[in-house]
Amino acid sequence: MSETKGIAGHGAFFQPTNLSAEDARKATAWVEKVIDKRAVELGERMDDVRDHMWELEKEGEIIVHRITDAHKPVMVKTLFGWDKKIPTSQLWHHKSCGQCGNIPGYPTSLLWTMNGLGMVPGRDYLDETDQTSCTAWNYHGSGIGNVESLAAVFLRNFHQAYVSGKKLGHQPGHFYPLVHCGTSFGNYKEVRKYLVENATLRERVKKILGKLGRLVDGKLVLPEEVVHYSDWVHVMRNEIVSRLQKIDVSKLRVTVHMACHYSKMVHEDAIYDPEVMGGNRAATGTGMAQALGAQVIDYSTWYDCCGFGFRHIISEREFTRSFTIDRKIKVAREEANADLMLGIDTGCITTMDKNQWIGKAHEQQYSLPIMADIQFAALACGADPFKIVQLQWHASPCEEVVEKMGISWDDAKKKFEAYLQDVKAGKIEYLYDPKLADSMARAA
Amino acid sequence: MATYAEMQEIFDDIRRDFRYEHELNGCLNCGICTATCPSAQFYDYSPREIVQLLWTENVEQVYDAMQEKIWACAQCMTCAARCPFKNSPGGLVAIMREVAIKHGMQSAKDVLRPFGRVMLKLITTGNQLSPDMIQPDHFPDWGPNIQKVEGDLKTLRKAIPMKTLQTTDTAWEVSLKTSVEMYTIWEDTGVLKQLETMDENLFDVIEDFIDEKREEYEEWREEHEESEA
Numbered sequence: 225m226s227e228t229k230g231i232a233g234h235g236a237f238f239q240p241t242n243l244s245a246e247d248a249r250k251a252t253a254w255v256e257k258v259i260d261k262r263a264v265e266l267g268e269r270m271d272d273v274r275d276h277m278w279e280l281e282k283e284g285e286i287i288v289h290r291i292t293d294a295h296k297p298v299m300v301k302t303l304f305g306w307d308k309k310i311p312t313s314q315l316w317h318h319k320s321c322g323q324c325g326n327i328p329g330y331p332t333s334l335l336w337t338m339n340g341l342g343m344v345p346g347r348d349y350l351d352e353t354d355q356t357s358c359t360a361w362n363y364h365g366s367g368i369g370n371v372e373s374l375a376a377v378f379l380r381n382f383h384q385a386y387v388s389g390k391k392l393g394h395q396p397g398h399f400y401p402l403v404h405c406g407t408s409f410g411n412y413k414e415v416r417k418y419l420v421e422n423a424t425l426r427e428r429v430k431k432i433l434g435k436l437g438r439l440v441d442g443k444l445v446l447p448e449e450v451v452h453y454s455d456w457v458h459v460m461r462n463e464i465v466s467r468l469q470k471i472d473v474s475k476l477r478v479t480v481h482m483a484c485h486y487s488k489m490v491h492e493d494a495i496y497d498p499e500v501m502g503g504n505r506a507a508t509g510t511g512m513a514q515a516l517g518a519q520v521i522d523y524s525t526w527y528d529c530c531g532f533g534f535r536h537i538i539s540e541r542e543f544t545r546s547f548t549i550d551r552k553i554k555v556a557r558e559e560a561n562a563d564l565m566l567g568i569d570t571g572c573i574t575t576m577d578k579n580q581w582i583g584k585a586h587e588q589q590y591s592l593p594i595m596a597d598i599q600f601a602a603l604a605c606g607a608d609p610f611k612i613v614q615l616q617w618h619a620s621p622c623e624e625v626v627e628k629m630g631i632s633w634d635d636a637k638k639k640f641e642a643y644l645q646d647v648k649a650g651k652i653e654y655l656y657d658p659k660l661a662d663s664m665a666r667a668a
Numbered sequence: 669m670a671t672y673a674e675m676q677e678i679f680d681d682i683r684r685d686f687r688y689e690h691e692l693n694g695c696l697n698c699g700i701c702t703a704t705c706p707s708a709q710f711y712d713y714s715p716r717e718i719v720q721l722l723w724t725e726n727v728e729q730v731y732d733a734m735q736e737k738i739w740a741c742a743q744c745m746t747c748a749a750r751c752p753f754k755n756s757p758g759g760l761v762a763i764m765r766e767v768a769i770k771h772g773m774q775s776a777k778d779v780l781r782p783f784g785r786v787m788l789k790l791i792t793t794g795n796q797l798s799p800d801m802i803q804p805d806h807f808p809d810w811g812p813n814i815q816k817v818e819g820d821l822k823t824l825r826k827a828i829p830m831k832t833l834q835t836t837d838t839a840w841e842v843s844l845k846t847s848v849e850m851y852t853i854w855e856d857t858g859v860l861k862q863l864e865t866m867d868e869n870l871f872d873v874i875e876d877f878i879d880e881k882r883e884e885y886e887e888w889r890e891e892h893e894e895s896e897a
Contacts, residue, residue: 319832325801325838326839335829353841355846356850359794362787362790365786366765367769367780368862368866370766372858380850432857485744488746529742531706534742539779539783547706578810581809581813582811611827616816622816637817644827647826653829661830663845
């Protein structure tokens with residue numbers, strides 16, 4: 225090893241510079257100006273696909289579903305400091321098959337929070353039956369499907385969002401799609417890029433969309449922004465806290481897992497915020513936890529994926545469970561002594577939630593409650609752990625974190641079991657008028 | 669074993685995909701992709717190797733990698749986010765998987781066999797999984813705490829306060845019209861053809877199902893038109 229003693233850098237020969245506070249500020253400012261990591265890749269090397277999208281609209285090729293003032297947008301910064309407009313009202317819930325099938329408390333917590341903020345179903349949001357999944361989980365897992373099918377599915381779903389308000393007396397474009405799933409979010413951003421860049425692809429899918437009656441004035445409809453639900457949660461976090469929070473969570477040690485298909489696919493579109501982890505991590509999820517006042521604890525494997533693998537969680541489960549235990553659950557417990565791991569996506573939460581108990585087979589006895597940012601926020605705002613947050617579907621020990629928040633798990637469970645008798649008798653409580661959901665009735 | 673000409677055809681199909689130009693821009697063998705790859709920690713798989721084989725147009729080794737290696741990729745796209753050349757090894761793997769299916773490679777058939785149930789659900793309903801597919805007895809490795817409240821699935825699903833989620837055989841209720849539109853997409857984009865190549869029996873089951881649903885939709889339309897008149 226070299227004996228040289230430098231005055232900066234990493235490793236054993238690190239020494240403090242002993243600069244005065246003013247000189248340190250100057251030095252830091254110079255470094256930030258010259259080698260700001262966002263500036264390194266910015267601008268000249270990276271195309272903003274949205275610029276080309278506007279050109280296509282001007283040339284009469286497509287219609288852009290705009291985010292207007294009526295959508296009450298909030299501006300945020302993305303990885304390279306670009307602006308992104310996040311609509312906060314008039315939202316079309318584009319559900320996630322993994323969430324709805326497996327973690328139903330994910331979408332219910334989101335709608336409950338929206339109701340709590342005074343949003344009116346049928347006017348400020350819509351949940352309906354005329355939508356399919358993005359089909360990208362299957363594509364990434366099996367290779368069945370192709371860009372054309374992914375693009376047609378994307379355009380069909382987003383066209384429906386565009387026209388969905390018609391039978392409720394709204395103008396086209398009233399409801400703007402809010403994508404619940406991280407896989408869908410990544411896939412739709414990627415497919416939008418291909419559609420903007422490739423005229424042949426546009427031509428081919430236009431024929432299909434025409435056949436389905438899914439063109440507007442003979443044109444494809446593309447969204448101004450692809451918006452993830454965690455983007456909405458992030459921009460609404462302070463309002464959620466100031467208007468709805470009831471429970472102090474400052475004693476909780478929270479770790480966050482950032483979804484790969486949120487921050488690594490078309491990564492230029494992920495929100496970064498200097499106030500969240502110094503702008504060094506994508507901000508969603510973490511921003512919500514910070515706003516609620518929880519202790520956000522960093523951990524060394526924060527950048528790793530969860531081990532979902534699309535195909536692997538079905539047919540290579542040894543990989544999935546080993547990776548998630550070794551690189552996520554164990555690290556969050558041992559390094560961060562976490563009470564809770566939050567996620568912002570379907571696959572990650574399923575993977576980390578369901579693959580803990582099996583660790584016992586290899587004496588890896590780590591357990592950690594796993595839930596979504598919005599489920600945690602809803603709990604902190606007083607939502608029922610069963611009726612609304614639906615924690616009964618989680619395999620990880622969520623009861624522990626509920627108790628730490630001062631909510632009696634047993635009491636809530638008893639109340640819910642009594643409610644199940646009402647359900648059997650047909651007395652069901654809804655977050656919105658169930659008639660709104662029936663898209664065929666509205667189409668008829 | 670394929671002939672060199674067959675392997676060349678497979679390689680040409682990979683290169684013909686319009687995404688190829690997006691996903692492969694050069695390679696200095698720096699290995700950042702492999703260093704961050706979750707699958708590289710568990711399998712004989714390296715995204716750097718995939719990129720190098722394609723970049724050097726190593727037709728035979730590309731064919732070899734398509735036997736098993738490409739199916740190790742977890743599609744997390746960490747490699748794509750890290751690559752200084754803006755390559756997407758994960759994106760290249762996706763193209764290679766599609767081509768493996770197009771050519772009916774036995775390796776693809778073997779790997780995809782456990783996917784039949786998901787495929788059936790997806791193609792017929794537009795949902796990729798459903799509550800009745802993820803019941804505790806299907807996943808003993810998920811442990812005893814998987815269902816924290818006792819009760820039958822139907823009642824537990826009815827207790828979800830969103831109308832669209834009160835289903836057991838789909839993740840959410842998908843309207844019949846939506847499903848029928850989806851079938852057109854599958855047909856016109858060649859997805860059903862892919863399925864036929866991979867699993868003829870599954871394809872037959874799906875075709876029958878689609879016919880049935882289309883008839884049901886036509887009946888609904890006729891009834892609706894009559895009531896309008």
